Amino acid sequence: MMQPQRGSIVVVAVVFATVIQAFSTExxxxxxxxxxxxxxxxxxxxxxxxxxxxxxxxxxxxxxxxxxxxxxxxxxxxxxxxxxxxxxxxxxxxxxxxxxxxxxxxxxxxxxxxxxxxxxxxxxxxxxxxxxxxxxxxxxxxxxxxxxxxxxxxxxxxxxxxxxxxxxxxxxxxxxxxxxxxxxxxxxxxxxxxxxxxxxxxxxxxxxxEFNTDANSPAEYWWSHGLISDATFANLTSVCNYSEIFRQEVIRGGPLSPACDAVANQFEREVPGHLINPYDVTLDVCLSSVEAQSFQLRKTVKIDVCIGDEIVTYLNRPDVQEALHARVTNWTICSNGGVxxxxxxxxxxxxxxxxxxxxxxxxxxxxxxxxxxxxxxxxxxxxxxxxxxxxxxxxxxxxxxxxxxxxxxxxxxxxxxxxxxxxxxxxxxxxxxxxxxxxxxxxxxxxxxGKPLPKALMLIILANLDFVALDVIGNNYLTWVMDAKIHLKAGNLGKTIKEDNHASSQDRAKTMIFIRRHLDEGLKSEISSQLKLCGETIIKEDMMEQTFSTFHASNVLLQQQSRKRGFIEYNQLISVFLVVEQNNELLMKNHQSRPTRSAPFPEVNAASLEENTTSSRGNNYKRGRGHKRGWWNEKRKNHGVQFHNQVPRYNPGPSFKIANRQKGKAHINTLRNPEEVCHKCGGNGHWARTYRTPKHLVDLYQVSLKEKGVDTNFLDQAKLMDITDTMFDLSGELNTTHLDVSNFIIERENEVYGSE
Missing domain, CATH: 3.40.50.1820 (Alpha/Beta hydrolase fold, catalytic domain)
Incomplete structure (x- = not known):
């Protein structure tokens, strides 16, 4: 087996050390x-x-x-x-x-x-x-x-x-x-x-x-925007143009010729440099000492418009220059002339x-x-x-x-x-x-x-495009996806829906908001149930239990019956509640309505309790034909037209007298126009047998009354007769009638549906 040479090892080590040192330096x-x-x-x-x-x-x-x-x-x-x-x-x-x-x-x-x-x-x-x-x-x-x-x-x-x-x-x-x-x-x-x-x-x-073209075009711009007169425009194009003024005064450093000086003076009278910002003719000028150089038309080099004292003050702060690792410098926006x-x-x-x-x-x-x-x-x-x-x-x-x-x-x-x-x-x-x-x-x-700028035609198409929200079941998924892509691409957000995209967090947030607005309410709940809160996964059971825990005390029955139904999917529960809420709103609106062309009933409030504390003669103590001294004629108390939901005037008998002894006189409080809830539709304020509530809502109301006598309190004359306080509030007698989930559920072959 061959052994590496000592010299090769040394060379490799030196090269490696050099690379490490260079990387460390960078x-x-x-x-x-x-x-x-x-x-x-x-x-x-x-x-x-x-x-x-x-x-x-x-x-x-x-x-x-x-x-x-x-x-x-x-x-x-x-x-x-x-x-x-x-x-x-x-x-x-x-x-x-x-x-x-x-x-x-x-x-x-x-x-x-x-x-x-x-x-x-x-x-x-x-x-x-x-x-x-x-x-x-x-x-x-x-x-x-x-x-x-x-x-x-x-x-x-x-x-x-x-x-x-x-x-x-x-x-x-x-x-x-x-x-x-x-x-x-x-x-x-x-x-x-x-x-x-x-x-x-x-x-x-x-x-x-291109100097000649760029220097002379301002004259056309000023004239087309109404900043200079026809005569001044003609002089700037035929007598002495602006490029010549610039050459004579700035490039050559000499005085203007008499002709050019006259044209320049005429221009300055119509477009005063201290009042018009040539860098943006629609903006007001800033007259601070820092920016004064930006608004001079002649005798200075044209520079980029400056923003003012704030940036100069900030970048000249010692702590800012230290944070920027800059030398202590008198920083200026533009360094011309003096530097x-x-x-x-x-x-x-x-x-x-x-x-x-x-x-x-x-x-x-x-x-x-x-x-x-x-x-x-x-x-x-x-x-x-x-x-x-x-x-x-x-x-x-x-x-x-x-x-x-x-x-x-x-x-x-x-x-x-x-x-x-x-x-x-x-x-x-x-x-x-x-x-x-x-x-x-x-x-x-x-x-x-390298993309083209957005076209206006796409916006016209989008304006006429009916973008239907994605339903819970997903029947319109394909058309919804196509519509979403078109809208997002038109808003330069198409990249946000691609896998492994590098879109900014702002663009992703815009896309999320846009998509959320085009989802069915039940689907929103289904998606939210899969999110995480503080790092912990939110399961459907937690979502449903949290929903039940938010019920008001008056809706305990609705909560109990919802639990008995044994909903598995959170969106099913929410869908039922939405139906309940919609129908309840309809009943409440009907409850507050009155027949067409009928006169409004007096409001039931403290003003209807006429109490005269200074005289023993109230509105029921009148003289003249049909009126006798003393108490109102009790025999007439039930005469006249009877209303289905309006209790007529009645003569308070002895059991209704309020023993209010003031100045030695007995005083009686009477109630005007108390209202009771219609036993057929739950409404009020309409004539007998002439309620106008749609039949399906009447049926719903009647179903809601089954086995709920405790929850429904009708305003009845017999109950009112027991009131003996001097002042009383009718609101305690008018309890709200509540509907529960069983009123809007139809069972078909062990499946649960919300009523339509």
């Missing part, structure tokens, strides 16, 4: 960047990380990141890199303002119900150095910043070394505004570098793609050829627009995407149509081939997730899954 870096808890944050189940990745050791450049795992099943969800625009605006700011898991509110963080980490693992990168918490030890870097995104590629390489479990995960690169430059260039660099990143697609919102100096000529770099290369490489591209943004409005973006599709020779797979969210138009979309898509988000501004978070999340989810 794990320690992760743990060092792990966020225990952000100050004021609510409880969440997802992990958070934040820290620095060095991209240039010689110059001392490090980029800051904030990474939050998916809320559910992060091991199977894709990785999404988010880049804010500006240029020079913070992606961490984008996380806390737009689609991250939290949003600042005073001293605390509120949970964002429409966070994008519901569908993906979100990685927010602050770039270039000088933006947000990112920095360069060599300050000369800040003096001339351009579109070079080499640092971003180095960041990804080294971040994957720290988080190797995400290296082979599906990668999506997303951003907005000036990220229309960052995102395509980074994606192109990844392809050219032949790095083994599993890049799938890119998505950009309201992107800067970074950009090469504004990069604005004129064309991005359409870069996007074309991505499409040819099989990378899916989604371009979307918030339709209330006037900085880079949809009119230019839609035109550019149409032109790109034409240049690439892509056919329209999905013609321009509406897409919907919860039965409302959420925007419009068009798809070219299998790789290029365009969509608008109705009611959204430059940063769509701020003003339309739910619609933005739906668009984002469809983008990740």
């Amino acid at each position: 794990n320690s870096l992760q743990e060092a960047d792990k966020i225990t808890r952000l100050p004021g944050q609510p409880q969440v189940n997802c992990q958070q990380y934040a820290g620095y990745v060095t991209v240039d050791e010689k110059q001392g450049r490090s980029l800051f990141y904030y990474f939050v795992e998916a809320q559910t099943d992060p091991a199977s969800k894709p990785l999404v890199l988010w880049l804010n625009g500006g240029p020079g605006c913070s992606s961490v700011g984008g996380a806390f303002i737009a689609h991250g898991p939290f949003q600042p509110s005073g001293d605390i963080l509120l949970k964002n119900d429409f966070s994008w980490n519901r569908e993906a693992n979100m990685l927010y990168l602050e770039s270039p150095a000088g933006v947000g918490f990112s920095y360069s030890a060599n300050k000369s870097f800040y003096g001339f910043v351009n579109d070079d995104i080499t640092d971003n590629l180095k960041f990804l390489q080294r971040w994957f070394d720290e988080f190797p479990e995400y290296k082979n995960r599906d990668l999506f690169i997303t951003g907005q505004s000036y990220a229309g430059h960052y995102v395509p260039q980074l994606a192109q660099l990844i392809i050219q570098s032949k790095l083994k990143f599993n890049l799938k697609a890119v998505a950009i919102g309201n992107p800067l793609l 970074l100096e950009y090469d504004m000529k990069d604005h004129e770099i064309l991005m359409l050829p870069v996007l074309g290369d991505l499409v040819k490489s099989g990378i899916r591209v989604l371009i979307y627009s918030g339709d209330q943004d006037s900085i880079i409005p949809l009119v230019s973006t839609r035109t550019l995407v149409n032109g790109l599709a034409k240049d690439l020779g892509l056919q329209t797979n999905v013609p321009y149509r509406v897409w919907v969210q919860e039965k409302q138009v959420a925007g419009w979309t068009q798809v070219y081939g299998d790789t290029l898509s365009y969509a608008t988000i109705r009611g959204a501004g430059h940063e769509a997730p701020i003003s339309q978070p739910e619609r933005s999340l739906l668009l984002f989810t469809s983008f990740l899954r």
Whole structure:
């Protein structure tokens, strides 16, 4: 038998030790960047990380990141890199303002119900150095910043070394505004570098793609939305357009020509920058000192809209910066002018050829627009995407149509081939997730899954579809399943009913609620009997015993008779009780009804007991014809029309006198219009022999009276005569008549059925 050589063993041991050390280093870096808890944050189940990745050791450049795992099943969800625009605006700011898991509110963080980490693992990168918490030890870097995104590629390489479990995960690169430059260039660099990143697609919102078209389209948008006059629109299109104003004042850094200065002044009079938010023309402006830069039209670089003092205050708190593992920094939303100096000529770099290369490489591209943004409005973006599709020779797979969210138009979309898509988000501004978070999340989810946006036609079909609940026996099971699938898929919940799905807990809860609403009541009870309570299985016997224990004392007889029936299935017991309840309600309604066109009877209450404590002459002491002094004529007490359920006036005899001696006078209380229960139907207030109760209900009532004399008390004159108190309450004489389960059960060949 051959023995292994000593040298081979040593080599294997060294390699193994090296691998263990590398793994240990990666794990320690992760743990060092792990966020225990952000100050004021609510409880969440997802992990958070934040820290620095060095991209240039010689110059001392490090980029800051904030990474939050998916809320559910992060091991199977894709990785999404988010880049804010500006240029020079913070992606961490984008996380806390737009689609991250939290949003600042005073001293605390509120949970964002429409966070994008519901569908993906979100990685927010602050770039270039000088933006947000990112920095360069060599300050000369800040003096001339351009579109070079080499640092971003180095960041990804080294971040994957720290988080190797995400290296082979599906990668999506997303951003907005000036990220229309960052995102395509980074994606192109990844392809050219032949790095083994599993890049799938890119998505950009309201992107800067072609300077001349994008810079001049706001004039058309302002005019079409009534913000500027015809004369101003004509001057912006023929005398001096906005792209020329930008070149003269920002790119060249010089004063405006007289013609352009006149046009700019005319525009500012009609659209005052301090009153109109160009990033969302439907919103009111915020005039705080932090956001003032967002509303200047001239003499500054256009940046992404900022959210205000709350996020700045929060991210500048020492305890927050410590929790984020950030250097002590004066954090700002956008770092322009005072910190970074950009090469504004990069604005004129064309991005359409870069996007074309991505499409040819099989990378899916989604371009979307918030339709209330006037900085880079949809009119230019839609035109550019149409032109790109034409240049690439892509056919329209999905013609321009509406897409919907919860039965409302959420925007419009068009798809070219299998790789290029365009969509608008109705009611959204430059940063769509701020003003339309739910619609933005739906668009984002469809983008990740490569699925088309929901069609309005499906909603029309569903609106006319009669979705019948699944019955107890299951006779309509096949049609019910088909209807359920259609409805759930239309609501983007189809994944929740597949085996081994990775749907979020929110979507699963929505599906459970939807299905529960379309189940028979008896079936709901049958299903609930199979659930677990506090880890213990609930059996049918426990459910039935718990039901019996909730009976009121007045329904003991019903409980006893239900036990004697020996129900085996819980849904049978509940079905019988439902029938009992329905019939009891019908009897009670009939009991309270009165014949058509009959006069209402006086209410039986204390007001009907006329007691005069100051005079011996009450209503029965009258003078005139037909009235004598003293007591009312006893001989007339039974004269007149007799009512079936109304006791006429009667003369209280000696046994009914109330010995109330006040001022030396005897006083008598009389009762008006007492009512008694009809012995045929249980109702009251109708004429003799003219009850209108349906015969089957009368039969039910008569059956309920058999051997239940104790439970049924009729209001009878003889009983009333025994009352001797000065004041008395009729409610004690009007006991409720109860029905029990035997009244609604028919026995057929030893089987138990509920009566219909």
